[in-house]
Amino acid sequence: MNSVVRHLKQNQPRFVRELADFVRFPSVSAQAKHNRDTAACAKWVAKLCRAIGLEARVCKTDFHPIVVAKTPRKKNSKKPHFMVYGHYDVQPPEPFDLWKTPPFAPRIAGRRMFGRGASDNKGQILAHLKAVEAYLKTGTELPCDLTFVIEGEEEVGSESLAGFLKKNRAELKCDAVVVSDTGLPAKNLPALTSSLRGIAAFELTIHGPSRDLHSGVFGGSLNNPAMALCQLLAQLRDRNGRITVPGFYADVRELSPRERRLMKRLPFNAASYKKFLGVPELFGERGYSADEQRGVRPTLEINGLTSGYQGEGSKTIIPAWARAKVTCRLVPNQDPKKVVAAVAKHLRQLAPPSVRVEIEHGHGAEPYWMESDGAPAQAALRALKKAFGHEPVLLHEGGSIPIVNLFKKHLGADSLLMGLALPDDNSHSPNEKFDLDVFAKGQLMSAYLWQELGGK
Secondary structure, X not given: OHHHHHXXXXXXXXXXXXXXXXXXXXXXXXXXHHHHHHHHHHHHHHHHHHHHOOEEEEEOOOOOOEEEEEOOOOOOOXXXXXXXXXXOOEOOOOOHHXXXXXXXXXXXXXOEEEOXXXXXXXXXXXXXXXXXXXXXXXXXXXXXXEXXXXXXXXXXXXXXXXXXXXXXXXXXXXXXXXXXXOEOOEOOEOEEEEEEOEEEEEEEEEEOOOOOEEOOOOOOOOOXXXXXXXXXXXXXXXXXXXEOOOOOOOOOXXXXXXXXXXXXXXXXXXXXXXXXXXXXXXXXOOOOOHHHHHHOOOEEEEEXXXXXXXXXXXXXXXXXXXXXXXXXXXXXXXXXXXXXXXXXXXXXXXXXXXXXXXXXXXXXXXXXXXXXOOHHHHHHHHHHHHHXXXXXXXXXXXXXXXXXXXXXXXXXXXXXXXXXXXXXXXXXXXXXXXXXXXXXXXXXXXXXXXXXXXXX
């Protein structure tokens, strides 16, 4: 291991340059104008893998390609086999005016790299690739066989991945999947995430008149769809932060007293958190801490509102329609389809007869839960401690990674969620960044992980 660690330390400047090259690809999977950029990014990833010493191929799908890369292995190898998952696609960078520098022109300030995708997920998956490079380039035997699966659709629901896993089940069958697409609370608090919230998305459209109408001539004689939409949405949450949809909490898995005590070990400063968020006061479901509210409690959030005229100046109309994009974050035992059905039923019951309600279902993903006392989880915790030099913590992540349930369903494998994103990395916001010290520690974490999982 000494030569592996030396290789990682000696090559950090090159690794940072390669991360910058990675970030320069505007691999925005949600925008068709970037389809060529996304395909080019997949080819770059495969080329990098081959340069490291991996066998790599770019697999076509109906949408964006998937890169598969394998460590060299003997036929009928008896080593344990682990899969490392990551994604090369990124969130849309808009709004551009809030970026201090262009999102795909990586900028280094101190020990931080700014750019879309630097943290989510290019820096995190590159840390794992660099750890394997250190083994292969120094001739150090890997105690495990590894397969990397790096996709280009994570930010749009991973539509192609389920079919790909099913088709390649025999090749990808593994003991566990390693995913670094979550976070850690601080640089001195490495973390293993033991649960993830699921998600259920839908669009609510309120239809009124057949066309936009003059608000002076017709106003007062019909219901304004924008007003009706606001009134409907306002009834979905009470003043205590509870969702009012009947049955919304019916299947929620409550934390045990022990689990709540463990969560209280995490450092939290309400004043600092409030300042970081830029809000005058915190708000959440009464009776739960902020960490519980954002990690292990379900939510219903309005993601966007659209209606009427929004250009320069005034246009006095009653809009023909109003629309809201909504997502519910779900916790263990909640079912996305069941939750959306309950919300849709409630909205239709609340809606006045003067408007027409249309609900279009979006993507969904089940929550994920992993027991933390199993052998793989314990190996991950030891690797984290060795790399970061601090006792790791267990996290309950508020975000959703739908693919972990696909791994369980198609490969029968649990996922080790060992995130490297700091809370202020702005992963889905302007000025996304990645901490380069965490990048280096993440490489060590990955290097130690294969020793721990391989029983060395």
